Amino acid sequence: MSSYADRLSALREQLKRDRLDGFVVPLTDEHMSEYVGAYAQRLAWLTGFQGSAGSAVVLPEQAAIFTDGRYTLQVRQQVDGDHWQFVSVPATSVAGWLGEHAAKGGRIGYDPWLHTSAWVAEAKKALAARGAELVAVDTNPIDAVWPDRPAPSDARLVVQNDAQAGASSAAKRAEIADWLAERKADAVVLTALDSIAWTLNVRGQDVAHTPVALAYAIVDADGTADLFVASDKIDETVRQHLGNAIRVQDRAAFPAALGSYAGKRIAADPERAVAAIFDRLELGGAKVLALRDPVVLAKAMKNPVEIAGHRAASARDGAALARFLRWVEAEAPKGGQTELSCVAKLQEFREATGVLKDTSFDTISATGEHGASPHYHSTPESNVPLEPGQLYLVDSGGQYADGTTDVTRVLPIGQPTDEMRDRFTRVLKGHIGLATAIFPPGTNGGQLDGFARRPLWEAGLDYAHGTGHGVGAYLSVHEGPQRIAQPNYPGGGPSEPLRAGMIISNEPGYYKAGEYGIRIENLILVEEREIAGGDAPMLGFETLTFCPIERSLIVPEMLTSAERGWLNAYHAKVLEILGPQMSGDELEWLEEKCAPIG
Incomplete structure (x- = not known):
């Protein structure tokens, strides 16, 4: 696209094809990361904003970008005020703004892999009061109009050995197993990339400045785990380090795996796991425990x-x-x-x-x-x-x-x-x-x-x-x-x-x-x-x-x-x-x- 104005126009045309009257664009990825890989830089591609926190909403006749006080000056320097309204958070929330500006009867799209369940509930409530609807999309419309969108990184994982980590992965997973036992839970879904890296004593190169790998993990009550990561990112050294207690599966298998826990008590972090994960666990018949990722405090x-x-x-x-x-x-x-x-x-x-x-x-x-x-x-x-x-x-x-x-x-x-x-x-x-x-x-x-x-x-x-x-x-x-x-x-x-x-x-x-x-x-x-x-x-x-x-x-x-x-x-x-x-x-x-x- 030759300009950010062209990109905004292209997205609006795509929304028409998708029968949507608006779309919400957060600055995050499927792991609710602060810093994200190039493939997930949708907000920057659409608006030109280079900050590390923000969101945008695109409607047929209006578009708004939401930033906090750290970016008051920066957003105005990087984003065209002729096409975008600048909105300050937390004074005005994205959901609150939608509740005032969405068309009555409108369908506002969101990507359920990029938002928490709490945000979805807040936005649905605000839009319902407006007589509008929040609609989950199967495919992110920005991806459809981003012709040269980078592919996710294919960098390989590396081992963070015990001498550097100070504790083995087995010991860390045993602590998680104890945590699960205390809560009578069968497994916990780990979605935060740094939690997975810390738990398994691995590092990656998939996100600039943060040595993590694009992956998901599910740790069971017996201390074993499933690691969902692109198979070509694991070499023999890492495979040996992970050992038999960690089952490696392709990252693409993760969504389907969430549907295999019928009757099980599965913990997931409502701040760090996206709405799609909760939805798929519940649809699969799991009893979902909304609990903070047990790695967060241990890692800190x-x-x-x-x-x-x-x-x-x-x-x-x-x-x-x-x-x-x-x-x-x-x-x-x-x-x-x-x-x-x-x-x-x-x-x-x-x-x-x-x-x-x-x-x-x-x-x-x-x-x-x-x-x-x-x-x-x-x-x-x-x-x-x-x-x-x-x-x-x-x-x-x-x-x-x-x-x-x-x-x-x-x-x-x-x-x-x-x-x-x-x-x-x-x-x-x-x-x-x-x-x-x-x-x-x-x-x-x-x-x-x-x-x-x-x-x-x-x-x-x-x-x-x-x-x-x-x-x-x-x-x-x-x-x-x-x-x-x-x-x-x-x-x-x-x-x-x-x-x-x-x-x-x-x-x-x-x-x-x-x-x-x-x-x-x-x-x-x-x-x-x-x-x-x-x-x-x-x-x-x-x-x-x-x-x-x-x-x-x-x-x-x-x-x-x-x-x-x-x-x-x-x-x-x-x-x-x-x-x-x-x-x-x-x-x-x-x-x-x-x-x-x-």
Whole structure:
């Protein structure tokens, strides 16, 4: 198709042929993934939107795209406002919008392999009130008009050996079997790609930035499992690793297999398993237990091997990022460097480690006003040079076999303004406030979120995104169930109690539209704390990410003595961990960046 307008027109013509009066387009795949393979990038193909969260609705005369506060600026830059209405969520839901705009008596299509049962119920209710109908399609109409749609990846699975995983697949499946026995269930359907990878100790290359394979799994009460994956993706090494307890079937056999559990009690996760899975289980006569995937919490609580691996990955990654920051500091003032040239250079430094598998997400390389869009993604069309007077924000991470990293730093290009330094220092104070929090077991991330925001709130400022997300062990850079967020912000809502072993990000920020953005992000580990003289168990955080925080952006007088103590201790640790990896001019630069602030 020659333009996005042509694609929208082609979809509308297809909807007419399918006797539909509208269609809903989510940004996900059959596994409810955040990051999806190229074959499933239907929203991006239709609209041009490159963010990692969003949905669209196409009606005969209207079309709307739904994004949250992280993408308010980005969606307007990437999507044509002449053809699309911009709608903010959660203020307006897709179902709510449909309930107001669908034609009375209209048939609104949806792909049941791309939506949860809860969403289907909500949309049906909203449309019924309008006198309209929600209709499941057998074939996604976008696929019919997407002439060069990529095929799903054919990359082979690889083994994540027990020495890296810290526990065998057999041990993990035994824990799932115990979980099933407690619930008198016969089997559990695993649909989240990272849950399957973690349970079976395998990794893949089917989704950019996330080392997972397109597959489904059903784990039985005896600890055996069925793995549904394209047969040509399994070689003899993986087959031997899986062993006799895991029956390998073709991925295409999964839908039919769901109909073979008549009279059985089958667990499936209502947040992670799509509506089609529940429908087929119920039609086949299974008693469906809507329960959270048992792997979700187990995977989030890292074992000692996974924690040690993450520390090693962070040390390696921190040195690569520090070298990059030194390069930016030296080269950007000379001119000629752009957002994309910085992305390429950072990639070079990470690849120089010799063990980089992938980046953990598309690097956010944002200078000046682009930094005010928290999830900005530089493209050849939006790419701009780094210029004096700007703040340069880089949010990036690496995938290594021993860990997944995610870190954000900000540098001034030339002399920062007093306002920039004030805002940066407030973000730093919030970062330290969260990093030093002590809290009792049972505390959730939402209860801690204000620790990071208070210095900004005191100045009448805030940021419209969550403060922290879970991170996997050579898996997804955004991993649940833990998070740190206000209930009304993206990533908010009911929050999981934090438990020892969880890795989570600490990333408060500040964004001034049209001018600059600031975010300071480290990864932190929830750990048990003994408080001298205390009589109750407590938890706290260990910082895992080590890379200098830019001194020239800090107003020392705004820091308390305790905050200065934290910063100086942090930089001493940065020097201890990164220093042995550097020498000569690099080491001198690092020593200067890590010098104590009085």
